[in-house]
Amino acid sequence: MLAEKYQDHIADLLARYPVKRSALLPLLNLAQKEEGYVSESAMKEIAEILDLTPPQVYETATFYTMFNMNPIGKFHVQICKSLMCGLVGSDPLIQWVQQRLGVGPGQTTSDRLFTLSVVECLGSCGTGPMMQVNDDYYERLSEERVGRIFDELKETGNSSLKSGPFMVPEPISR
Amino acid sequence: MAESNNQDLVTLTVDGMTTSVPQGTLVIEAARQVGVMIPHFCYHPKLTPDANCRMCLVEIEKLPRLQTSCSTKVAEGMVVKSNVPHVDEARKSVLEFILANHPLDCPVCDQGGRCDLQDFSHQYTPTTSRFTELKRVFPKEYFSPLIETQMNRCVQCMRCVRYCDQVMDVKALAPSGRGTLTEIKHFSAHELDCEFCGGCVQICPVGAITSRLSMYDFRPWMLKRTDTICTYCGDGCHITIQKKQDELIEVNSTQGVGRNNGDLCARGFFGYHASVHPDRIMHPLIKQQDGRFAQATWEEALELVAEKFQGIKTAFGGNAFGGLVTSRCTNEELYLFQKFMRGVLGSNRVDSSARFGHVNGTLPLLSVQGTHRWTATFEDIVDADALLLIGTNITETNPITGLKVKQAVKQGHAILVTMESLLPARGTISNITLLATHHLPVRPDHYHIAIVGLIKSVLDNGLVDPGLETRAPEFFRAIKAAIDSTSWAHIEEVSGVSREVFSQSAHAFSSSTRGMIIVGQGVLRSPRGAEMVTNLLDFLILTGRHGQPGCGLCPLAEENNDQGAIEMGATAEFLPGPIAIGHHDTRQALSKLWEVDLPQEPASSLMEMFRDAQAGQVKAMYIVGENPVESLPQTGKIKEALESLEFLVCQELFLTETAQLADVVLPACSYVEKDGTFTNTEGMVQPVRQAIDPIGESRPDWEIFSALSVVMDQPMEYGEARDIFKEIRSVIPGYGLVGPVATRPTPKVDVVQQYLQEGFAHGLATRYVCTQDQPASDTPFLLASTQSLFHSGKFSTRSKGLLQIQSSGAIMLNPSDAKKLGIASGDSVCVSNAHGAVTTIARVLNRIPPDVACFPEHFDQDIRCLFELHIDKESHVPYSKLTWVRLERVEKGDV
């Protein structure tokens, strides 16, 4: 139950908008963070909090591709395949990742660690190929780097290779 | 609708034709007015334009691109072209796009033959398509028992979704996904749970949403249509019954027609099978020695009835007869019934189901303002700037009046004050209290004191109409004194509503210029109903709204012709008109017209008849379409009363509990098998038309009355229903000048004057006195017998469509009470009090207030034993809607 666990956070969110429904995306985000996906019970609860009908929550949730409507693995690997990444080699990389993980797009590894998605532009076109794993961006990918990232994630749940505050090209050191 | 004056007109040219239309008109509507039909899918006059289909593109001079005529408003001097090649080509291309993903399954589509897409395609596109790619295919999902979706056919105009939200306020439909793969769903994979108004089926321009009740049964051109009026509530919706041969196929409604303007509720849309239920009585029945019924011919049955009636009349006089008729009958039948009772049998014991509550509205209206009718119309609701709804879960009782209220609030931004027991919680059925600007949550037995609170706020906050005190000093002082005897502390404690909320609500209402009060069954069918209505009229007078344009107090009729029953003289206190039974001139006129002497004995109403039957004074009863044995609690001893009769005739569709006691049962027609008129809650007289042949040997009620009178040698002969209507109009001059808009009677000045001078004093000693019924500690729950959106009386419980939505009753209670009692939805629960104990299923619902339990009256056969019967001393209304009970869980339900 989100309402109990995140009482203050929800109150803070609701206070930001003059109309309750505006808190819908933030609450769906919260629900997804909690369970890894947007469950039916979460949608019903959100409907109650925002004074909406469950179908109203559902129609909004299904419009946005970031909301998983079904459970996924621990790490959601989303690789960009749009033109700009495509120009610098995202296609072979995606092939490689499929082999490495042994799953196709939309599938989850049997250990439920990785779910692979092939997605459209994530706004990192100058540093492709790139991917997002959960909240973090990983850029200028190569097979070797992706391999390391997966290994680190598996071992520690984190990876040192994630991108920091973005700046490309890097500041010229004088 | 606001009338526009000349300054607001805008002149424009459409395809060379110049026209003037009110400012704000959409180009598509302006074009329609000059006969230019612009093709469209997503546009619908009831909905805010969404301009998504792009079918209605037109050229507008001086604007760069083609514009959507459905969303563009007219402007002075605008030049619109819809017949240029450029526009034609754009339409073709839009159709080509739509057809790209549209299956060519017209031969198996129920919309085939009346499909906008089919029609426009025929008009605009070649038969071959350049689209050779994959069409999207949605996996079939079960949507609901009554509504079928075929999403491959969807053109994504979102009319269904917008209707469900904007008009119905239900918000049950969800477009899920994005882009071309968007499909209309409910909630995830769950089947549809909503009001089942059928609006989505009706508004879909293609065959993406259809009714399952008649799926694949027909092709539109096989259907024969009959325009008539729905029988399920007092709103009086215009419906079109579609039949194939004599089989009822479907019901629809047409935008722009009737009081409902194309909207319906579940009962109207899905309830049409009740009439053709296999249990219909097919032949006259005569009770044998052994107590069983034997089939008889009409001659035998009528002769038997005539002989018995004659015998009793000769032996005991007319006063030995009692007559009860259902308000579901047409005006013609109601009129003829009372004429038969008064004129042929010579009895003043006549009553109808309007007695169950509607008279509580009519009587006070008549005595305070001289007209028993609404002084406002549905249009006035839409145009109101303040609406006060009291004791009405309007969506479930009078759904279409409810839509007008929704429209007033959602589109007209009217202030809405609700005084209602149901809590403003969201559910699968829309809840009018959710739209309220001010909501006064009041337990069903506390409306009286809450109304007193409202009036006290008006007086205490100086909200009284400034001129009133000088105009009607006695009235003002008397009411003030009567109100002052109840303290705020008492009001707040009993009603549970704070003084603050009362005064905010009173402020909101009295600051309006077009303020209406709509009163529902919670008031009309509960003790002191007539007093409450009188007090509300006082409220209207005090706030200066009484008699003002667009203002008035409007009681909601529960049954389709409650209003007609009163106007036709089918209640004890009224002759047709309604004119008081003792009115000398009217009696004379009627005597002359009917060529009889009217009975002199005092009139007696429903409960008095039963009382006198048990006392042996009433020897015979003629009961038409009513089932008092079922509808009144056992404590009323109705069955005993009927059993003590010498002779009972029932005229019925079904062999009800009451009919089973009859000596003769005469099979009557339902509303789909006859002609006539109904008068709706706002006083609109509307034509009812025969759609199918009578079932079995059944005959319209009026025909039976007429036939019986002939056999009794006092003929009331009419060739058709219309002849009776002519007679009604000679009795009630101008009755039912049928037009598209209801008339707005105004209060009679002399009557109001009389009321303000002295009339108010009648009953004043008691009507402001607040009493309080304390629950006994062992029966802490107030059990209310309530109405459901999906049924109407018990007639609709014979409709296979409605039974699929709701097939049984359940005791509904609030989550916190349920938690306390350890009860969950689906559990078996024992409901009991001193009168008995009944086990039923529980349903936990947010909208039920604490300490209250509700049970739908349509399924109350078993639970009715727990209710007591109270009879109003003044209006003689029998009340049996509230009782005190305790609840215990018996068994866990399967989830």
Next chain:
Amino acid sequence: MPTHEKILLKNMDQPGYTGSLKDYEAVGGYQALRRVMKELAPADLIDIVKQSGLRGRGGAGFPTGVKWSFIPKDYTGPKYLCCNADESEPGTFKDRQLMERDPHQVLEGIAIACQAIGAETAYIYIRGEFRLGAKILEHAIDEARQARYLGENVLSSGVPIQVYVHAGAGAYICGEETALLESLEGKRGMPRVKPPFPATHGLYQKPTVVNNVETLANLPHIVTRGADWFASIGSPPKSTGTRIFCLSGHVKQPGNYEVPMGITFRELIYEHAGGMRGEKPLKAFIPGGASASFLTEAHLDVKLDFESVAQAGSMLGSGGVTVMEEGTSMVWAALRLMEFFYHESCGKCTPCREGSSWLVQVLQRIVDRRGRMEDLQVLADLCQNIVGRTVCAFGDAEIAPIVGTLQYWRNEYEDLIRESTAISTTSKELPVLALNS
């Protein structure tokens, strides 16, 4: 390489600059806001921005001061500013850098814009994937609140300015300003029919301005250094100031380059971004994000300003410049972008919704060597039937890749189709019939 003074990327170019409030204040941050709160009447502020010639950096290039002036002057109810940080146009990644590296510059711009239009609340609508950016902004807002640059009583002026970060959840269309508003209201991000425009009926039907991150980030500098200074930069009078161009694709040094408008593509690509990554020469480039039509090496000397690029048959758009080398299949490139548009069409308008699904399938077929010569006419016709007939500009955008590539590289389409001759040109082999039979 000619050096130009950077304006927006200047701070973050300083070694050790972290974007913290301290760092920002150290380089003169929030002085402009002080001036705005103390000395400048909103009307004067709007005039300054009008005079500066600043045009929106979100794509359409609408003059910012003029947009502000559409807000009804005497309106007393709530008004809103929405900072468009949706940055979803493929090829664009500048706003991300502005937000992650110098968040206070953006916030100061937001506060100034709020003051100009009389908004007390601003929402930063940031694309959902930018988790880090959102976090950095949230932190910066906290800092600014504590220092009273934001909050109940900004700089003791009595004026409240509340700024909230509102994350999207994966929908390119929410960058379109009215879709953004719908999304902010918790609905499906479907563009609204205009009129009415956001300036009068925006967020919650209240007067609203939507401005891009980069647009807003320019404001502190215009206030501090004056309209004339700004108007003298770039390619006056119509394209003033600098722009951050996002270089991607086959260049040696992809990344964000802030240059004055009016330099040529040649300069940008060969001098700033280091030229092509390998031996192969430039074949094509997209001048302004995925929605801008492709240009060829023949257009390298076109100037980077709104008018010149439009004249060349494309648009400056979002500033995303994607470079493609010789050997890149233009049909494939068009397909890739079309897949994007198909995926992102909100589905509201028939032509855009059905057209994108149709176009993507035809292109895929051609790339799969299952094309037919008639397809080229179908492609051209469909594009013609979409453009100008939709609610929002997405419809115009989605056809750009096809129109451009068909115009300059029709031969590549034809070659692919010729390779398909092995396959029957009747539609018999197409899956749609297999389905129906």
